[in-house]
Amino acid sequence: MSATIPTFVHHRSRLTEGQQRAWDRLWPVHGRDVADVVAGEYDPVVWFGREAPLVLEIGSGMGESTAALALAAPEHDHLAVEVFEPGLAQLLMRIEDAGLTNLALLRGDAVTLLRERVPAGSLAVVRIFFPDPWPKRRHRKRRLVQPETVALVASRIAPGGTLHLATDWADYATQMRTVCDADPRLEGGVVARPPWRPVTKFEERARIEGRDVHDLLYHLRGDGPPSDLSQ
Numbered sequence: 001m002s003a004t005i006p007t008f009v010h011h012r013s014r015l016t017e018g019q020q021r022a023w024d025r026l027w028p029v030h031g032r033d034v035a036d037v038v039a040g041e042y043d044p045v046v047w048f049g050r051e052a053p054l055v056l057e058i059g060s061g062m063g064e065s066t067a068a069l070a071l072a073a074p075e076h077d078h079l080a081v082e083v084f085e086p087g088l089a090q091l092l093m094r095i096e097d098a099g100l101t102n103l104a105l106l107r108g109d110a111v112t113l114l115r116e117r118v119p120a121g122s123l124a125v126v127r128i129f130f131p132d133p134w135p136k137r138r139h140r141k142r143r144l145v146q147p148e149t150v151a152l153v154a155s156r157i158a159p160g161g162t163l164h165l166a167t168d169w170a171d172y173a174t175q176m177r178t179v180c181d182a183d184p185r186l187e188g189g190v191v192a193r194p195p196w197r198p199v200t201k202f203e204e205r206a207r208i209e210g211r212d213v214h215d216l217l218y219h220l221r222g223d224g225p226p227s228d229l230s231q
């Protein structure tokens with residue numbers, strides 16, 4: 001993907017009063033800016049105070065899946081990278097409500113973070129759930145899942161680690177499959193919807209509007225231990 005074509009449009013969305021209060025209180029504890037991380041420290045072992053397999057979710061949205069899956073896997077550390085501040089604020093509240101200590105939030109572009117800071121072979125799991133579909137043909141270049149980005153993501157996954165994708169757009173599912181199948185480091189394909197993946201509002205809307213949801217699961221080839229989060 002060209003560095004000049006972002007996969008998102010960053011509308012300056014206002015936080016509600018409650019979100020702003022949560023932000024002021026909790027962001028300094030759980031959040032970091034991608035720009036600061038890229039310019040300085042990226043050290044999840046220091047952030048979490050332990051060494052644990054690392055899960056990265058790209059585009060955590062309102063954080064429903066993120067918080068539930070971090071709660072369900074306390075033995076893993078989780079990073080959520082997102083540009084949408086109200087969503088990050090909601091996720092901060094979920095962190096507080098659930099008392100999570102294994103989830104850190106990163107505000108900014110996941111592609112920049114991966115390209116410039118995340119070490120090769122360092123992630124156990126990467127999740128991309130319901131990425132923006134960019135349905136208009138002239139916007140397709142903005143889609144996150146395309147050859148250059150998948151090659152970047154695959155390079156950051158540890159041998160035996162997994163890339164889990166979900167979308168309710170049939171042609172995007174086809175694109176995901178074509179792109180991932182073509183990457184020599186990945187093996188896998190379409191899987192049944194895992195029951196442990198929480199239903200977010202995007203999936204709920206797809207159901208109401210009669211669109212099927214497609215899950216795709218790929219493993220990084222190699223001899224590393226398979227991730228036990230990949231079912």
Ligand SMILES: C[S@@+](CC[C@H](N)C(=O)[O-])C[C@H]1O[C@@H](n2cnc3c(N)ncnc32)[C@H](O)[C@@H]1O
Pocket residue numbers: 007008058059060061062063065081082083084087108109110111128129130131132133144200201202
């Ligand atoms: C359609 S939403 C899905 C949110 C969530 N995964 C879910 O299933 O509910 C896609 C999200 O990805 C975020 N996003 C898109 N490109 C991104 C990027 N390069 N880095 C970080 N977040 C990104 C958008 O801001 C948006 O919140």
